[in-house]
Amino acid sequence: MKILIIEDERALQESIMKYLQHQGFICEAVSDFLTGKEKVTRFVYDCIVIDIGLPYGSGLDIVKELQYMESKAGIVIISAKNTLEDKLKGLDLGADDYLAKPFYLSELTSRINAIIRRRNFGGNNVITFNEINLEAEAQRVTVDGKAVVLTDKEYQLLEYFIANRRRLLTKAAIAEHIWGDEYQQVSNFDFIYTHIKNLRKKLMDAGSGDYIKTIYRAGYRFTD
Amino acid sequence: MKLLTKTTLYFLIAMIPLLAVTGFYLFKQFSKEINYRSDKELISEEIGWVRYLQSEVDNGIIFVLKSPEVSVYPTDASAAQAPTLANIYGYTAEGDSKIPYRQLSQVVSINGNSYQIIIRQSQEQKDALVTSITRLMLFVFAGLFAATLVFNWAISKRLWKPFRRSLGKIRSAELQKMEAIHFENTNIEEFNELNTSLNYMAGKMHKDYVNMKEFTENAAHEMQTPVAIVQSKLELLLQDDNLKDDQVQSILESATALNRLSKLNEGLLLLAKIENNQYETKEEINLAELSEKYLHLFDEFIKEKQLNIKTNFQGSFIINVHPVLAGSLISNLLGNAIKYNYNGGTIEIIISQNDYHISNTSMENPIASEKLFTRLRVSREGQEPSNGLGLSLVKKIVDVNNLLITYHAQNGIHSFDIMRNIPA
Numbered sequence: 001m002k003i004l005i006i007e008d009e010r011a012l013q014e015s016i017m018k019y020l021q022h023q024g025f026i027c028e029a030v031s032d033f034l035t036g037k038e039k040v041t042r043f044v045y046d047c048i049v050i051d052i053g054l055p056y057g058s059g060l061d062i063v064k065e066l067q068y069m070e071s072k073a074g075i076v077i078i079s080a081k082n083t084l085e086d087k088l089k090g091l092d093l094g095a096d097d098y099l100a101k102p103f104y105l106s107e108l109t110s111r112i113n114a115i116i117r118r119r120n121f122g123g124n125n126v127i128t129f130n131e132i133n134l135e136a137e138a139q140r141v142t143v144d145g146k147a148v149v150l151t152d153k154e155y156q157l158l159e160y161f162i163a164n165r166r167r168l169l170t171k172a173a174i175a176e177h178i179w180g181d182e183y184q185q186v187s188n189f190d191f192i193y194t195h196i197k198n199l200r201k202k203l204m205d206a207g208s209g210d211y212i213k214t215i216y217r218a219g220y221r222f223t224d
Numbered sequence: 225m226k227l228l229t230k231t232t233l234y235f236l237i238a239m240i241p242l243l244a245v246t247g248f249y250l251f252k253q254f255s256k257e258i259n260y261r262s263d264k265e266l267i268s269e270e271i272g273w274v275r276y277l278q279s280e281v282d283n284g285i286i287f288v289l290k291s292p293e294v295s296v297y298p299t300d301a302s303a304a305q306a307p308t309l310a311n312i313y314g315y316t317a318e319g320d321s322k323i324p325y326r327q328l329s330q331v332v333s334i335n336g337n338s339y340q341i342i343i344r345q346s347q348e349q350k351d352a353l354v355t356s357i358t359r360l361m362l363f364v365f366a367g368l369f370a371a372t373l374v375f376n377w378a379i380s381k382r383l384w385k386p387f388r389r390s391l392g393k394i395r396s397a398e399l400q401k402m403e404a405i406h407f408e409n410t411n412i413e414e415f416n417e418l419n420t421s422l423n424y425m426a427g428k429m430h431k432d433y434v435n436m437k438e439f440t441e442n443a444a445h446e447m448q449t450p451v452a453i454v455q456s457k458l459e460l461l462l463q464d465d466n467l468k469d470d471q472v473q474s475i476l477e478s479a480t481a482l483n484r485l486s487k488l489n490e491g492l493l494l495l496a497k498i499e500n501n502q503y504e505t506k507e508e509i510n511l512a513e514l515s516e517k518y519l520h521l522f523d524e525f526i527k528e529k530q531l532n533i534k535t536n537f538q539g540s541f542i543i544n545v546h547p548v549l550a551g552s553l554i555s556n557l558l559g560n561a562i563k564y565n566y567n568g569g570t571i572e573i574i575i576s577q578n579d580y581h582i583s584n585t586s587m588e589n590p591i592a593s594e595k596l597f598t599r600l601r602v603s604r605e606g607q608e609p610s611n612g613l614g615l616s617l618v619k620k621i622v623d624v625n626n627l628l629i630t631y632h633a634q635n636g637i638h639s640f641d642i643m644r645n646i647p648a
Contacts, residue, residue: 009449015456022463080448082490084548102452102486105459168462170476172483179524191528218462218472 001116002044005029006036006059007051007078016049019105020112023164033057040066040073046120047074047112052081052090060093067094074115078103104173106164113163129162130224132208143206153178154199161212161222170219196220228380232372239368247361254353262326262345263309269294269343270307274332277341281334292316292344299340303333307341314344323348386410390419400501402430433500440496451486455479491613494552498620503546506625511541511642512575514550518558525562532570539577541642549621556614557582557640564588564638572639583639590633 003025007013010031017027028045030036033056040048040062048066050059063075075095079086082100090098096115099108117125117136127134133142139155141148150158156178161169171189178195200212213221273296280287289296292315307330313322325344332339390407397405405426407419458479462472497503519526519533526533543550561571561584569585597619618640622629628645631638 009453011453012449012456015453015460018460019456019463080446080452082448101448102455102482105456170459170462170479172479173459179521191524215472216469218476 001046002026002028003112004036004039004043004045004048004073006031006033006039006049006054006062008032008054009051015105016108019167020109022167023109025112031055033059033062036062037065040071041069045073046116047076049076049078049108049112050095052077052079052086060090063090063093063095072119074112074119076108076111076115078108104176106160106167106169106173107177110160110163110177114159127159127162129165129211130209132158132162132203132211134159134162143203143208146206148202148206150199150202151195153195154202157195157199158203161220164222166221166223168215168219168221174219226380228376228384232376235372236365236369239365243361243365247357250357250360251354254357255350258347258350258353259309259311259326262347263328266309266326266328266343266345267307270328270330270341273341273343274334277332277334277339281337286337287339294344295340295342297340299331299338301331301338301340303331303338306330311347312344316346324350383412386412386415387418390415390422394422397426398501399429399433400504402426402433436500437502440493440500440502443493447489448486451482451489455482455486458482488613491617495613495617495620498549498617498624501624503549503624505546506544507547508542509545509547509550511543511550511554511580512537513540514554515558515573515575518551518554521555522558522562526571529562529565530568531562531565532568534570534572536572536574538575541575541577541580543625543627543644545621545625549625553618553621556618560584560614561638578644580642581639583637585636586638587636588638590638591631593631596631 001024003020005013005016005020005027007016007029008031013029013031017029020027028039030039031054033054036050036054036059037057048062050062052059059077059079063077066073066075074097076097076099077090077095078099078101079090080101087098087100096118097111099111113127114136117127125136127136131144133145134140134155135142136159139150139152141150141155141158157174160174160177171192174192175189178192196212200210203212204210209224211222211224213223215221273294277287277296286298287296288298307328310327310329312325312327314325314327315321316323324347326347327342327344329340329342332341386408393405393407407422407426409416409419458475461467461475467475515535519535525531545553558571561582564586565571565584566587571582571584574581597616619629622642626645628643630641630643632641633639
């Protein structure tokens with residue numbers, strides 16, 4: 001899976017690249033509008049991460065260009081502008097997703113995974129982690145072919161875990177992914193524990209390995 | 225006092241000395257005329273007397289006449305070439321009051337004998353003249369006064385029309401619609417000058433407003449970007465398997481603090497944007513439906529704290545507000561009601577057509593009313609971290625949408641009421 005990152009802040013660009021590479025993506029990064037535009041017209045990517053405010057131009061124009069080219073690449077806009085208008089404008093131009101800065105790298109990874117799946121496999125795509133299979137469209141989970149019944153939240157958790165496998169995920173990042181921004185209102189994240197405990201039990205009851213590791217006071221890690 | 229009334233008043237005050245001078249001048253002129261006539265009569269009378277005296281003296285008689293009107297008597301003084309004419313005051317024939325007289329006096333030489341001739345003529349009409357001139361001037365003044373009143377009324381209706389039109393435009397001006405405001409040219413120079421300045425000002429305000437808007441957005445951009453960098457670095461750091469437990473904790477605490485900073489920034493920006501009227505597009509929002517939505521969204525928390533939710537939706541409180549602000553309003557109030565509640569506590573939401581009531585049980589002390597909606601008021605007593613912006617956001621949203629909010633705390637129950645602000 002090839003990802004292009006168009007972001008002018010070098011430090012952020014590096015972080016994104018490092019994290020995505022860890023998750024098995026092949027990454028390229030550019031820092032300005034012109035090189036970005038040149039890259040997208042000359043090469044094919046599975047997903048492109050675009051910042052709006054770039055030197056020499058707006059990331060939105062690259063989105064327009066991709067739309068004009070009828071590119072198959074997924075597009076995630078990352079922007080410091082967090083208004084509804086900006087969000088809608090980006091999506092209207094053909095972006096698949098819009099993430100406001102600051103965001104969790106784990107969140108970005110999860111979104112990129114979802115977009116690539118939607119774009120490449122249409123409805124019937126399967127996410128696999130060892131003996132665990134997720135049919136994304138139907139939200140069906142099987143362990144060694146045996147169906148596991150999960151709640152919505154548990155399914156989202158599992159998908160998020162697999163996208164960010166082997167990474168330490170903080171409770172704050174998990175809460176924001178599953179319950180959204182509004183939950184920041186009420187700041188403590190103990191309620192996550194119940195959902196994770198249930199998910200873990202259901203998977204293990206179905207015969208999967210014990211993949212969800214609790215990192216004391218920090219969060220969770222999904223790893224084999 | 226109206227400008228026109230004031231100018232008229234000054235005008236009328238200025239008229240008083242002018243009328244007085246005019247009156248005095250008129251009196252002088254008339255008086256001169258009267259004197260002239262009197263003099264002519266007096267001189268011709270004198271000629272008569274001289275002629276008479278000559279015939280009398282020729283007859284060898286020494287003539288003496290003394291009456292109030294005419295005195296003729298011999299004198300030692302030498303004769304004068306011309307008669308002396310003067311205004312004097314003297315007693316009337318009845319001798320009871322003094323009146324103005326015109327008096328001619330001359331020493332004439334008749335056949336070598338000097339005679340003093342004094343003839344006076346009553347000028348009683350001069351007193352009457354003063355009265356009638358005064359009356360005339362008062363009449364003119366009254367006429368002017370009445371005329372200016374009528375003119376004022378007509379002028380202020382017509383002449384000030386462009387001024388009133390500009391005033392109306394200023395009154396209805398809205399900061400975010402400054403661009404659309406234009407003050408037209410009129411045929412009055414002063415108003416043109418005013419309107420030109422107003423046009424300039426409106427243009428400048430529009431420009432400043434746009435700049436301000438850009439500034440708030442740029443501020444968000446400039447602040448969120450470094451936060452994003454730090455957050456991503458911390459997230460990467462956490463992935464290092466060789467970290468000691470306390471190092472992980474330090475990173476997590478930094479991440480939490482950073483998150484608070486970012487939320488604080490968002491909150492301040494939201495406040496600034498509301499103050500800049502950037503949430504003007506309004507929709508009809510049903511607060512009952514919105515509350516249901518947030519109760520559902522906060523469901524996990526409510527369950528976690530085993531809170532008892534009582535809702536009583538007697539009617540739908542529908543308000544016109546930007547959807548983002550409506551969401552912020554309810555999520556802040558409900559979020560607080562959950563956050564500051566204790567396990568097994570109660571939240572009660574009662575909605576009628578004109579009142580939104582939300583109350584919760586809490587261990588917290590009542591909030592002092594003067595600090596209630598203060599920005600960045602952070603309660604140090606509670607263990608829950610807060611950015612101290614929630615209630616000031618609520619207050620601001622309520623204010624800009626023509627609503628009222630009140631707070632009560634009694635017996636460990638804190639309650640907020642939102643009502644429509646109906647001007648008395």
